[in-house]
Amino acid sequence: MDNSTEERLLLLEEFDREDLKKRVWNESKKLWRIAFPGIIARVTSFGMIVVTQLFMGHISELDLAAFGLQQSILLRFVNGILIGMSSATETLCGQAYGAEQYHMMGVYLQRSWIIDGVTATILLPLFIFTTPILRLIGQEENIAIEAGKISLWFIPILYYFVFSLTIQMYLQAQQKNKIVGWFSASSFLLHVLLSWLFVIKLGFGLAGAMSSFIISSWLLVIGEFVYIFGGWCPNTWKGFTKAAFADMLPLIKLSISSGVMICLELWYSSILVVLAGYMKNATIAISAFSICLNINGWEFMVCLGFLGSSCVRISNELGRGNAKAAKFSIKVALGTSIIIGIIFWVLCMVFSREISYLFTSSEEIAESVFRLHVLLAFSMLLNSIYPVLTGVAVGAGVQSMVAFVNLGSYYAIGLPVGILLGYVAHLQVTGLWIGLLSGVVVQTLVLSYLTWKIDWNEQVNKASERLGRFFIETTKGSDESSNLS
Template structure:
């Protein structure tokens, strides 16, 4: 029996101190191989949103508020749906890779394009009719008009997400996410250059900032297409196939449960931004709250690297039938992510004032951001825990259970607390953020309990059943695997 097989059969408790250190080191290397490129990809992709906000803040306070409203509500709303639905691809591709069903990964990817593309088209009216929708819910007229201009520019970005999110999860499941990290970093650098050129040098204002965002988003997708179609995924991409249109209902169900899980999480902060728009001096409130959310979100993108790595490691091990290895991977991923969270907590506590001036030259907005720094720091700390636990749920395919956890944590506890403290106790934006933090805290506790209670041997059996239900053979000449003309 080789060492790797022996390690999978032993639990951490059965190993001596030396063996445990070696196993932690080996698992850490596996996690970082997946996590680091994932971090680069997530930070770069989210960084394009942040860079656009940075340039908006130096155009005008109105543009900053309007973009903050659009980015924090509309873009986060649809992004939550597409990320959530795409996580079904992550579950199936990860388990298929672990089981050696490589050819099925390309089929899952094509099915996810169909499902996510239809979903994006259904959501399109939200971008077209943004201004009347914001008027209807009582947002300030000048912000609603400016946000409507921005939303039209976000339509190309919407459709880029259909491909970029699913391709990232497809490549990540087969541990090819280094290429995603490289493409994402390159598109981020291009975005910074284009934003500077269009906004600062050419003075194109809103048009320049949003144009740079659209171009950079699609540059990433084009690079990923070239990589897949160019033959760099020979085992998992066999060309377009009619099988992508078959047996869609089970995948739709898993996509919906995945979408609900992530949406309830991302929409929560979007609703709080919307509530900030009803406060006194709405422009300042929305700007400050959205800046803090984006600082929190950028750190969250780092933690999402561990969400992705824990998902891949769990799904791969379940696909191979290794329940003990899956449990050990959770412990290593969680410990590593918490250490990173503590580092960001310290940085936020020390440099809160300096960070705010990256986004705005307004003293009033900077002061409002600075007042939230303690709450922001603890939000960053919790960011290092619950994404890993969410990744465990995605890897195991128990998204529906997490959806109920998110529903109770955010909308039964967090949102009412935020409204009560923000409006009744007159704590304004601080009250809203306390509500956000309380919801995340409860979610973290419940996810910890859920992870502790999971029967991993049972999850191995479920993974095997799921893969068997979706499996399609690779017989040459079969209609299911024939390329489309």
């Protein structure tokens, strides 16, 4: 019997000795230690977009619609790609941390910067030629022109995503995401202050709102750079190394499968926003739909905290070789997240009309948002389930499986249902949201079944094989050997 097998048996014996209450308590502590800072980071990061939209809504209805279209389509499109590509970092860093291959985490981070940076540059023309693209797909001329002006301001945000997403996953995998939470919260508060100063007090309008967004975002990244390079990650950051350029193809493949998985999910709602732009009163339809998506998205950021924590817990336990602990972690994460989903469901049902006035002073837009509040509430409830299951898939490194589930649930079922109800049945925006919800319901049911059927002992072996394939021997600092084992 080799050492790794003996270690696994010892872990299983230790796990079995604990009583159920103690196991739930210990797992909950581990879960919240990762989830809470992650929730703060994601909520405040997404909140910066929402705050920008809030101030846009008080500049003009056209700016609100243009920003809503830009944020819901283009920003969500590229953000989906970069989040997905970055989740490969989350998988590898989490499993490396569990296997105590700490020095490899810095190498994975640098590789992800290279891959995501090249990807962002490839996507750059979308921001430069936004107006012609929106014209091509038939959006209203005034909205297309205004969105084109806004899109140029989003270019610095594109490269901000490259670093912020990967660094957050790198720090989260080693359970140092508390610092990300502090940086994100500080950046959010600064953004609110600067937006008020630039837009309300100084009257800079669009330029003021977007400048505040850019400044606050990049100060967050600079703070994270200082933390990593300043010596606060001594075990996992050994300096820049040529090894980051070695054996890129397997990581690219994992990044692409991760990217496809997340993109199919995030693009789904973006396509529905495009469809809203073809309705009778496009400005009202896009504004109302994007407001609901942002309310839903903000709550989704809370659930993404549990996605991140379930990913880290699963990947850590698989890296350690403890399949039982990985399965138990899923149950605790799901139970906790569902309780939070129920709380948000109640809040949305009770305060839906009041929430809409935060985003707009238009009675027509607010009434359109209110008509969607029941569907929005149930969307929030489902948000508490499927992100955790997605996090489980990322932690196990089976992103390609979820990509196929998303493709079938959203594009074979949800999208046709939304088009049919929105246009043929003339339910307008309500029909589109029913389509969105139906896709999420199917996705949740299928992911639940697939998670239940996963052989976790087999996933332990696969994680060991994956880490062995990527492993690089290290000596000191950045003098790492480029010879792969």
